[in-house]
Amino acid sequence: MSSSPVSARLQEFYRESFVWDAHAGIFPDPKVNLSVLEDWRSNGVNYLSVNVGFDVMDPAHVMATLAAYRRYVLAHNDRLILAGRLVDIAHARDEDKLAVSFDIEGMKALSGDLDMVDVYHALGVRQMLFAYNLNNVAAGGCHDNDSGLTEFGRAIVRRMNDLGIIVDCSHVGYRTSMDIISESSKPVVFSHSNPTVIWAHERNITDDQIKACARTGGAVGINGMGIFLGENDTRTETMLRHVCHVAELVGTEHIGFGLDFTPQIDVDVTEILASRPDYWPAGNLYDTPGIGHAGPPQLLDMVNALADRGFSEPEIRGMLGENFLRVASQVWKNS
Ligand SMILES: [Zn+2]
Numbered sequence: 001m002s003s004s005p006v007s008a009r010l011q012e013f014y015r016e017s018f019v020w021d022a023h024a025g026i027f028p029d030p031k032v033n034l035s036v037l038e039d040w041r042s043n044g045v046n047y048l049s050v051n052v053g054f055d056v057m058d059p060a061h062v063m064a065t066l067a068a069y070r071r072y073v074l075a076h077n078d079r080l081i082l083a084g085r086l087v088d089i090a091h092a093r094d095e096d097k098l099a100v101s102f103d104i105e106g107m108k109a110l111s112g113d114l115d116m117v118d119v120y121h122a123l124g125v126r127q128m129l130f131a132y133n134l135n136n137v138a139a140g141g142c143h144d145n146d147s148g149l150t151e152f153g154r155a156i157v158r159r160m161n162d163l164g165i166i167v168d169c170s171h172v173g174y175r176t177s178m179d180i181i182s183e184s185s186k187p188v189v190f191s192h193s194n195p196t197v198i199w200a201h202e203r204n205i206t207d208d209q210i211k212a213c214a215r216t217g218g219a220v221g222i223n224g225m226g227i228f229l230g231e232n233d234t235r236t237e238t239m240l241r242h243v244c245h246v247a248e249l250v251g252t253e254h255i256g257f258g259l260d261f262t263p264q265i266d267v268d269v270t271e272i273l274a275s276r277p278d279y280w281p282a283g284n285l286y287d288t289p290g291i292g293h294a295g296p297p298q299l300l301d302m303v304n305a306l307a308d309r310g311f312s313e314p315e316i317r318g319m320l321g322e323n324f325l326r327v328a329s330q331v332w333k334n335s
Contacts, residue, residue, distance in 0.1 A: 006304045013313060014303050018093060020047045020321035021296065022127070022191040022221035022258030023103065023170070027269045028053045029061075030068035034076075036263040041079060041098040043296035046321065047089050048100055049191065049258075052125070055106030055132035056276050059116075062109045066102060066123055073100050082124055085334050089325070101125070103191070105171055106132035107139065107156060114152070117159045126332060127166040127191060130156070130180060131173075133203075133279050139176045142202050143281050146173025149180055157183040164333035169193075169205075169213065170221075170258070177209050187217035187327045192258030194228050195220075195245045202284060203228055207249055214250035217330065219323045221258025222246075224294030227285040228260075234292040236301045240309060243319065252315040256324040257302075261295035 021040060026032060028051050040048050052069055053062030073080045081092040083099035092099035102125045110116040120128070130139035130153055138153035140146030149157070157180055160167055167188040169177040181188055190213055196204035203223075210220055222242050226232035229239060246255050273280075280286035294302075299320070306316050 004304065004308060006300055010304055010307060011300065013316075014044060014300050017303075017317050018321040018325060019045045019299065020256060020324040021045050021261070022049055022189065022256055022324055023260055024048055024050045025225070025260040025262035025293070026050060027262070027265055027267065028057070028065045029267050029269065030064045031267045032068075032265050034069060034072040036265060037080060037098055037100065039261070039263050040296050043299065045296050045299075046093050046099060047083065047325075048098060049103045049127050050100055051105055052102045053104050053106075053109050055108040055134065055136055056272065056279050059109050059111045062104060066120070066125070069102065070124060084124055084126065084332075086325075086329055086332060087334065089328075101127070103127035103129065103168065105129045106136060107153070108136050110138075110156070112137060112152070114155055114159055117156060117165070118163060121163045121165055125165065126328070127168050127189075128156075128160060129168045129171050129191070130176060132171050139180070140173040142171055142173050143279075143284065144173060146175045148175045149183065153179070154183050161186045164331055166191075166327060166331050169209070171203070174206065174209060177205070178212060181212045181216060184216065186331045188213055189218045189221065189324070189327055191221045192223040192260045193220060194223050194242045195249075198242050198245050199228065199230050201228055210246055210249055210254075214254040217327070219254050219256045219327055220246055221256045221324070224257070224259035224261060224298070226292035226294075227288055229294070232285070232288050232290075232292055234294040234298070236294070236298060236305045239294055239302060240305045243306065244309065247311075252311065253318055253323055255319045256321065257299070257319070259293070259295055261293050263295075
C-alpha cells in the first residue's frame with residue numbers, strides 16, 4: 001500500500017525509534033486475554049496505553065478489568081512492564097519489552113468521587129478522558145448536546161494535574177475540550193482523534209481544537225480506525241493526509257499516534273454493545289460492516305510514506321513517539 005518498498009535503512013531507523021501508541025482499542029473486560037499485546041510489541045511499539053473502561057460500563061466493571069489487566073501485565077514481566085514512571089519506559093525499551101499503563105474513557109468510573117482519581121493513579125492509570133461520546137456528570141460528549149465541563153470536571157482536571165495523569169480530550173465535545181484546555185496547567189492531548197477538515201466525523205476535531213491543544217505543548221494522536229480516517233479507509237496515504245494537515249497547522253512536534261487498534265478477542269461483547277446503542281448514534285458509520293483498522297503492523301509503512309513526503313528523521317521520530325514522551329515527561333511524576 002505504500003508508494004515504495006521500505007529500504008533496509010528505514011527498517012533500521014524504525015527499529016531504533018521510540019514508538020508510543022497513545023490508545024489501544026482492546027475491548028475492556030476482565031476476561032480478555034492480553035496476549036494480544038504481542039501485536040504491539042512484535043511490531044516495534046515500545047509504549048501502549050490500554051483502556052480499562054468507558055462510560056458504557058459500570059465502575060465495578062472498570063475496576064475488575066483494571067485488576068485483571070494489572071495482574072496479567074505483572075505476571076508477564078518477561079515481555080511487559082507496568083509503567084508508572086518515565087524510567088519504567090526506558091527500562092522496557094532497553095529490555096525489548098512493551099511498557100503499558102492504563103487509560104479510562106469517561107469519568108463515570110469515578111462514581112462521583114474525586115478521590116477515585118487518586119486510586120486509579122495508584123493502580124497504574126496515567127491518562128484519563130472526561131466523557132465517552134455522551135454527556136456525564138463531569139463533561140459533555142462529542143455525540144451529545146455538549147454541556148461543557150462541570151465544576152466536578154474542573155476539580156478532576158486539577159487533581160489529574162497534581163497527581164501526574166495525562167489530561168485527554170478525545171471523545172468530548174468542542175466546548176468541553178476548550179474548557180478542559182483552559183483549566184489544565186499541564187499539556188493536554190487528544191490521544192486518538194483525527195482532523196475534521198480531512199474527514200468530517202463528530203469524533204474528529206476542528207482546527208481550533210488542534211491549535212488549542214498544541215498551545216499547551218500537547219499532541220494529537222492520529223487514529224487508525226477506518227471510519228475516523230475516511231469512509232472505512234485505512235490506507236496509509238489516507239492517514240498521511242491527516243498527519244500532513246496537522247503538521248501544516250501546528251507543526252510535527254504536536255503529532256503522535258493513538259491507533260485505537262482493536263485486535264480480535266475471544267470475549268463476546270455483543271450484549272454490552274447492544275445494551276446502549278445510544279453511545280454510538282446512527283449516522284456516524286458505527287454500523288459499517290467490517291470496520292478496518294490501521295494497526296501497529298502499518299506503522300513501518302507509515303514511516304516510509306512520511307519519509308517519501310519529505311519529513312525529516314527527527315520529525316518522524318517525534319511523531320512516532322518522542323512527542324508523546326515529551327508530554328509524559330511534563331505530566332507524569334517520576335517517582
Ligand atoms: Zn476511544
